[in-house]
Amino acid sequence: MALGSPEAHFLRDLVYQRSSIVLDDTKGYLIETRLDRVARAAGLKDVNQLIHEARAGRMVQEIVEGITTHETSFFRDRHPFDALKEKVIPELLERRQGRRLHIWSAACSSGQEPYSIALTLREAFPQLDASRAHILATDLSEAILDTAREGRFKQMEINRGLPARLATQYFQREGMYWRAKPVLRELIEFKAMNLAEAWSLYPRPDIVFLRNVLIYFDVPTRKRILDTVAKNMAPDGVLFLGAAESTLNVDDRWVTEKHGPARYYRLPQQEKR
Amino acid sequence: MKAIVVDDSRAMRAIIKRALIAEGFEVCEAGNGQEALDELNKNGAPDLALVDWNMPVMTGFEFIQEVRALKQFDSMSIMMVTTETESSQVEAALEAGANEYVMKPFTPDVLQDKLLMLGLAR
Secondary structure, three states, X not given: OOOOOHHHHHHHHXXXXXXXXXXXXXXXXXHHHHHHHHHHHOOOOOHHHHHHHHHOOOOHHHHHHHHHOOOOOOOOOOHHHHHHHHHHHHHHHHHHOOOOXXXXXXXXXXXXXXXXXXXXXXXXXXXXXXXXXXXXXXXOOHHHHHHHHHOEEEHHHHHOOOOHHHHHHHEEEEOOEEEEOHHHHOOEEEEEOOOOOXXXXXXXXXXEEEOOOHHHEOHHHHHHHXXXXXXXXXXXXXXXXXXXXXXXXXXXXXXXXXXXXXXXEEOOHHHOO | OEEEEEOOOHHHHHHHHHHHHHOOOEEEEEXXXXXXXXXXXXXXXXXXXXEOOOOOXXXXXXXXXXXXXXXXXXXXXXXXXXXXXXXXXXXXXXXXXXXXXXXXXXXXXXXXXXXXXXXXXX
């Protein structure tokens, strides 16, 4: 799809209106590849035919989901999971005194992030069963949530980031797929949610994973999302962003804390509500 | 760091070798488990062995069993790199003494990731 073409403009506007996600011109090839997949899945000839459908108001949700869903891997960037295991969870558990721990994986995509959190809990905190820990995993895309909820991963996905021992212990081969065992699945609840729209969460999450999400939004939307996160999370809760993201110049109330190479954010105590 | 790539396919050895060199490894090759064992006995163990499962003369699985029975190569990490993808096979390889397992086909970033897990990445 030619940059600057009417089709490219139409798609950019459509995706922005529906998801507040800004598509920049460098992503042309990626967008075309993803749309090609959407077109084929719908039995259409090519991307042009798909855009024709979208102009008539059809296939819009499929297009937005196809473009905004990104690939990920188990234990992506590693360090946040080390921080979770070694510092963040032990500290919160001490303060919570037995109260259920709530973790939110926002924009969970095909589920590698919430399953990595569940694996961390199972391995390092076996005492935290489903009655003591809850992972809420949300994404814009209903289609991707269906896949994530099933906990089925392709071999290529299992290869990526997941130590072999954890693969055999917590996943079961089902034909071409590896499926997460109930001991992981029971910790996670999957729900559709558009971060760019109005939302609220209860119970308040103690830990928020909002990684590699803000980069897709424009600055006013980033501000709004971070503000809503601040209002919704536990007052002493912890926020993880992507390795290349920061609250700096977006919402400067957040204080950066470090554990090894991992960085995470907290609101100062006077922000308590 | 040093590595040995053990695979009966020359093309596969070349692919893995290229990926390892990009990660800063000095790499030697062997066409089956026996050749690899001979190389270890002659020149000592490298930091890492990447081993295919199905090979003539001595399979990768047999190689792992032989190596782990000899205590002098304990410091060497072993990564199985194979088209065998049953959960029971992954378990068997780990039990025999493999440290990690890569299912073919794979991309270079998978290998890079596994090196990180083994503490062998740059």
